Amino acid sequence: MEREHEEAMRADYSTYAELGRQMFRPSTSEAEIQLIDMQQQVLADRWESGPHAQHWQYLDDAHEDWKRSPKVMVRMLADIDHNGGAGVSGVQRRSLEQARQLTGNDRPRPQVERGR
Template identity: 50%
Template sequence: MEREHEEAMRIEFVRYTQLGEDRYRPDATANDRDRITAQLRETDQQWADGPHAEHWSYLSDAYEDWRQAPDTMFRFLDNIDHNGGFGVTDIQHRSLRQAGQLAGRDSEKVRDAARRYIDRTTGQSTPRPGRGQIERGR
């Protein structure tokens, strides 16, 4: 995936998640909800049918995983960092971080995992927090 396509996908996903939240605003009318639902379906279908469907699907799944099981996702990110990124691509790792932020899980642990990942990719070294530090952060 070219960088400009990835950026477009990420921008569109922010809009997509915001629309999803707007659908449940207390002041949203039935017409608002119908219009928003149609926009969500259209956006999802365009990406699902496009050349980057796999990346859109991964990002969407990661978002839902963060919403449903944040503790599992925190452990997953920590495991990815501990194993030097093994098992996920750079795009997938960025998707996991973005999904966590959008799902309201932008905690110190997500920021630390992102910093360690960036340090790993640039060759710098950041100490990994001890188990006690992770447990206290929950």
């Protein structure tokens, strides 16, 4: 994947993810949900039907995985890093990081003090 294609995919996916967040806000009307859905579909169709469909799908899957199982994804990323990136391409590694950022899992978690 050429760098400019990757950058375009990442920008489009960031927009796609933001649209998804907007869709589920309590104040979003049914008409707005339909418009957002159409906007998302246009973005997804562009990538899912092109030569970089696998990269888009990997990023989308990583995004869902980070939302559903962040602890598992942290361990997976640590394993990938421990093994020098073996098993994933640079594009895939960057997709894992983008998905992590989009889900807010790149921010440190506050430490909870435990009773003594």
